[in-house]
Amino acid sequence: MPTPHDALPFPTRPVRRVVIAGGGTAGWMAAAGLSRALGKAVEIVLVESEEIGTIGVGEATIPTLMTFHRLLDIKEQAFMAATQATVKLGIQFDNWRQVGHRYFHSFGTTGKDHWMANFVHFWRRGREEGVAEDYDQYCVELLAALENRFAHLPRNGVNYAYHLDATLYARYLRRFSESFGARRIEGRIVDVLTDATTGFIEAITLADGQRIEGDLFIDCTGFRALLIGQTLGVAFEDWSHWLLNDRAFAVPTVLAGDPVPYTRSIAEAGGWQWRIPLQHRAGNGIVYSSRHMDDDTARSTLLGSLDAEPLRDPIQLRFRPGQRQRYWHRNCVAIGLAASFVEPLESTTIHMIQRGIVRLLQSFPDVITPEGIDAYNAQLAGEMEHVRDFVILHYHATGRRDTDYWRTVATMDLPASLQARIDLFRETGNVFHVPMELFAENSWIQVMMGQGIEPRQFHPAARVMSPPDLARFLRDVQVQARRTVDGLPRHGDYLRQYCPAPAP
Numbered sequence: 001m002p003t004p005h006d007a008l009p010f011p012t013r014p015v016r017r018v019v020i021a022g023g024g025t026a027g028w029m030a031a032a033g034l035s036r037a038l039g040k041a042v043e044i045v046l047v048e049s050e051e052i053g054t055i056g057v058g059e060a061t062i063p064t065l066m067t068f069h070r071l072l073d074i075k076e077q078a079f080m081a082a083t084q085a086t087v088k089l090g091i092q093f094d095n096w097r098q099v100g101h102r103y104f105h106s107f108g109t110t111g112k113d114h115w116m117a118n119f120v121h122f123w124r125r126g127r128e129e130g131v132a133e134d135y136d137q138y139c140v141e142l143l144a145a146l147e148n149r150f151a152h153l154p155r156n157g158v159n160y161a162y163h164l165d166a167t168l169y170a171r172y173l174r175r176f177s178e179s180f181g182a183r184r185i186e187g188r189i190v191d192v193l194t195d196a197t198t199g200f201i202e203a204i205t206l207a208d209g210q211r212i213e214g215d216l217f218i219d220c221t222g223f224r225a226l227l228i229g230q231t232l233g234v235a236f237e238d239w240s241h242w243l244l245n246d247r248a249f250a251v252p253t254v255l256a257g258d259p260v261p262y263t264r265s266i267a268e269a270g271g272w273q274w275r276i277p278l279q280h281r282a283g284n285g286i287v288y289s290s291r292h293m294d295d296d297t298a299r300s301t302l303l304g305s306l307d308a309e310p311l312r313d314p315i316q317l318r319f320r321p322g323q324r325q326r327y328w329h330r331n332c333v334a335i336g337l338a339a340s341f342v343e344p345l346e347s348t349t350i351h352m353i354q355r356g357i358v359r360l361l362q363s364f365p366d367v368i369t370p371e372g373i374d375a376y377n378a379q380l381a382g383e384m385e386h387v388r389d390f391v392i393l394h395y396h397a398t399g400r401r402d403t404d405y406w407r408t409v410a411t412m413d414l415p416a417s418l419q420a421r422i423d424l425f426r427e428t429g430n431v432f433h434v435p436m437e438l439f440a441e442n443s444w445i446q447v448m449m450g451q452g453i454e455p456r457q458f459h460p461a462a463r464v465m466s467p468p469d470l471a472r473f474l475r476d477v478q479v480q481a482r483r484t485v486d487g488l489p490r491h492g493d494y495l496r497q498y499c500p501a502p503a504p
Contacts, residue, residue, distance in 0.1 A: 026336025
């Protein structure tokens with residue numbers, strides 16, 4: 001992307017009415033962003049059907065959601081109470097590198113960086129000198145997560161995200177959007193009408209005969225992609241040769257004990273399981289490859305591993321990893337599952353919804369042009385490819401060879417962009433970071449080292465310190481992290497005081 005436009009002309013009428021097709025998290029996030037930012041200049045209409053349910057088994061997020069909420073002036077305490085939210089400091093990965101091995105990808109920074117070299121270079125030299133502890137010991141968020149502690153600190157001293165109920169989040173955003181003038185229309189879409197001259201969507205028709213016209217349409221119809229795919233024919237770029245998983249089962253359970261401030265990802269023979277704690281229940285699921293694990297085995301593996309009583313039968317989901325060849329085509333923008341999907345291993349689904357909305361707001365047209373569309377598509381495609389590479393890293397960099405699934409992912413060819421990152425870090429200890437990409441250097445470092453890739457050398461800046469000075473530097477960083485964590489309350493206690501959610 002971008003791809004060439006067809007020869008049809010672009011109309012010059014201004015965008016004054018936006019129609020969002022579909023609700024759920026994607027639709028109501030779009031409505032919230034548009035109504036809050038542009039509600040006085042543009043009419044916002046959202047069409048959804050109560051016949052199409054949503055799955056609220058618990059959703060994990062990443063810290064960028066806080067930025068979205070700040071832009072919209074959403075109050076954290078009210079949002080967390082309304083969505084059963086808990087704090088997420090990172091993800092614990094069990095059995096990924098080897099069966100029985102565990103590592104943690106935290107949201108925080110580790111140690112203190114030098115302008116020439118990341119902290120990992122000083123840590124690496126410290127290991128050589130025998131004066132460094134495990135890399136984990138220098139990160140506040142990681143230590144706090146494993147000790148089940150959290151509190152807000154001055155100057156954003158702890159980086160965090162949320163676990164939340166996606167269904168309750170959509171309801172919360174609906175109330176928020178409607179307070180800024182967004183209008184909801186109930187109905188099931190049965191037809192999408194286009195203009196023969198321009199190829200633009202003119203209107204959507206509902207089952208009761210209503211015709212909903214608009215200037216810009218946002219496709220939030222999920223994997224069905226009724227507008228961008230079925231009507232406008234924008235093809236889907238399939239990534240299943242890199243990301244094998246194509247199915248999932250999800251089930252909520254009662255909460256066993258206080259919620260921990262992290263997501264768990266537990267690798268299995270043909271996929272992985274998630275555990276996401278909310279305030280009054282937990283979300284559980286298994287993501288798997290149907291080529292390597294049959295449905296009955298996946299379902300029984302999930303149910304057999306639950307640590308609490310299920311609240312309903314598991315729901316099965318089917319998906320295909322990849323992205324649309326265009327996120328924006330003619331007067332239709334795809335947001336959410338209609339646009340792209342990478343399995344929720346690193347909790348990027350809501351982030352990509354948010355990025356699509358923010359990019360749209362930043363490039364919102366008075367009159368739609370090919371140039372604006374091309375810029376939007378290039379930005380979103382690039383961001384999604386970085387997410388794709390980061391997720392593939394977890395599978396390929398593994399010592400597991402115990403099943404055909406793990407043998408396949410460990411030996412598959414990689415995107416050239418990911419192979420270059422791995423080679424660079426292994427040989428130099430440096431991380432190739434693209435401006436504006438989602439995952440920071442410390443995320444790549446934690447996952448690469450957690451999966452068994454360690455740098456063979458370190459930057460000469462780490463040799464400037466004498467061994468005693470290096471030992472003192474590392475010890476001071478560790479002591480400061482330890483002191484900060486020791487001053488934090490228990491996560492569950494903090495939630496009960498800060499944002500208690502009503503019992504369901």
